[in-house]
Amino acid sequence: MAFGTGGLATLSAVLAAIVAPVSPVATTPPTTAAQPSPAATPISVQRPIRYVQLAPGQTPPPGARVIDAKAPKPITVVTLLPAPAPRTVVVRTTQSGRIVP
Amino acid sequence: MGGRLAVHLTGGSDERRADADARRVLARIARWADRITRHAKDSELCRLNADPRSNVTVRPTLAAALLGGLRATEISDGLVDIGLLDARLAAEGLLPAAEGPLPSAPWSLIPGARGCAVVGRPAGLHFDLDGIGKGWLADRALHLTSAWANSLVDADGDLAIRVAPGRYWEIAVDDPRDVDLSLAVLRLSSSPVGGPTQWGVATSGTSIHRWRRNGELRHHLIDPRTGAPAVTDLVQVTVVAGSAQRAEALAKAAVIAGSFDGLALLERAGVRGAVFLMESGDVLAMPETLALLAA
Numbered sequence: 517m518a519f520g521t522g523g524l525a526t527l528s529a530v531l532a533a534i535v536a537p538v539s540p541v542a543t544t545p546p547t548t549a550a551q552p553s554p555a556a557t558p559i560s561v562q563r564p565i566r567y568v569q570l571a572p573g574q575t576p577p578p579g580a581r582v583i584d585a586k587a588p589k590p591i592t593v594v595t596l597l598p599a600p601a602p603r604t605v606v607v608r609t610t611q612s613g614r615i616v617p
Numbered sequence: 618m619g620g621r622l623a624v625h626l627t628g629g630s631d632e633r634r635a636d637a638d639a640r641r642v643l644a645r646i647a648r649w650a651d652r653i654t655r656h657a658k659d660s661e662l663c664r665l666n667a668d669p670r671s672n673v674t675v676r677p678t679l680a681a682a683l684l685g686g687l688r689a690t691e692i693s694d695g696l697v698d699i700g701l702l703d704a705r706l707a708a709e710g711l712l713p714a715a716e717g718p719l720p721s722a723p724w725s726l727i728p729g730a731r732g733c734a735v736v737g738r739p740a741g742l743h744f745d746l747d748g749i750g751k752g753w754l755a756d757r758a759l760h761l762t763s764a765w766a767n768s769l770v771d772a773d774g775d776l777a778i779r780v781a782p783g784r785y786w787e788i789a790v791d792d793p794r795d796v797d798l799s800l801a802v803l804r805l806s807s808s809p810v811g812g813p814t815q816w817g818v819a820t821s822g823t824s825i826h827r828w829r830r831n832g833e834l835r836h837h838l839i840d841p842r843t844g845a846p847a848v849t850d851l852v853q854v855t856v857v858a859g860s861a862q863r864a865e866a867l868a869k870a871a872v873i874a875g876s877f878d879g880l881a882l883l884e885r886a887g888v889r890g891a892v893f894l895m896e897s898g899d900v901l902a903m904p905e906t907l908a909l910l911a912a
Binding site: 593594595596597599600603605606607608609610611612613614615 | 619620623625747748751769771773774775776786787788789790791793796798799800801802818819820821822824825826853855880892893899900901902903904906907910911
């Protein structure tokens with residue numbers, strides 16, 4: 517494989533205090549006004565709130581898990597890819613709308 | 618839904634049959650796409666979006682695609698949300714921008730008889746299936762090619778792939794800065810034992826659908842936490858997973874989240890590989906990807 521020239525890179529980010537809510541995924545009861553079948557299983561979705569960042573002076577909600585801003589951050593190791601050797605490949609994955617020859 | 622569409626079938630000796638099967642699959646994809654696009658006023662999706670009622674019964678194809686949208690929200694920790702059409706149109710300047718934060722907009726899908734479902738939503742919630750719909754179309758179409766052990770459906774860059782034992786597909790990851798270049802070339806093989814292996818590959822990013830508004834460069838990937846185009850250090854992410862739909866949802870979520878949170882999300886999701894193009898120009902890959910690189 518041709519990635520010998522690549523080096524290892526790491527990504528990290530500086531975060532302030534972060535709070536994980538007690539119940540990370542809230543589910544709203546589904547609307548039941550027009551149920552087509554008594555046996556139907558409702559499926560609902562709500563944007564889950566995993567973390568919130570506290571502004572200065574804010575306090576976390578009761579029971580929330582508080583992650584100290586000074587705690588060690590997880591580091592994801594990734595690999596720097598060199599450009600691949602030119603070759604003819606028929607199939608390409610692209611962003612949608614990309615015009616390819 | 619716009620964009621390119623291709624079906625690749627290999628491994629058989631009957632070229633005429635392959636051609637006929639590919640044409641049949643393409644026709645089916647076109648019919649599905651006509652129902653779930655937001656770019657044709659008479660599509661089922663547009664009729665749903667135009668319906669003022671909170672509870673609307675939808676037909677099986679649209680119900681299945683919307684269910685795919687719900688799944689995308691689940692696996693992306695809420696970062697992919699198909700209920701953000703108005704925010705996207707506002708970002709494009711086609712709707713007035715909402716004042717203040719987005720209201721919480723939960724919606725539900727209640728399965729009914731014969732594949733139909735009832736969509737329950739707050740009044741005024743409109744859906745946009747574009748990217749998620751393409752991954753869904755690719756996966757659904759791949760099922761139609763089950764007679765071919767080695768097949769691939771390309772729905773505008775979202776790929777659903779079946780690889781026969783002993784075979785492989787080579788996939789180029791597009792470099793959005795130069796149409797003649799690739800960021801990487803992946804070789805996706807089958808498992809050494811058992812039947813065909815399925816893969817999904819999808820790419821999402823901010824560098825194709827973008828425009829300048831009031832002097833500010835904006836793009837189409839809306840962060841549901843802000844209702845505005847995501848502020849991100851990633852130009853493009855390609856994800857390799859077990860299905861195109863999953864790959865599309867995770868690629869989009871990673872771009873929205875940015876490199877730090879996006880990598881953590883992809884690790885938790887257990888993707889098979891991922892390639893990132895950073896704003897800095899660096900091209901990074903998750904370690905799992907190295908085993909997939911073509912020699």
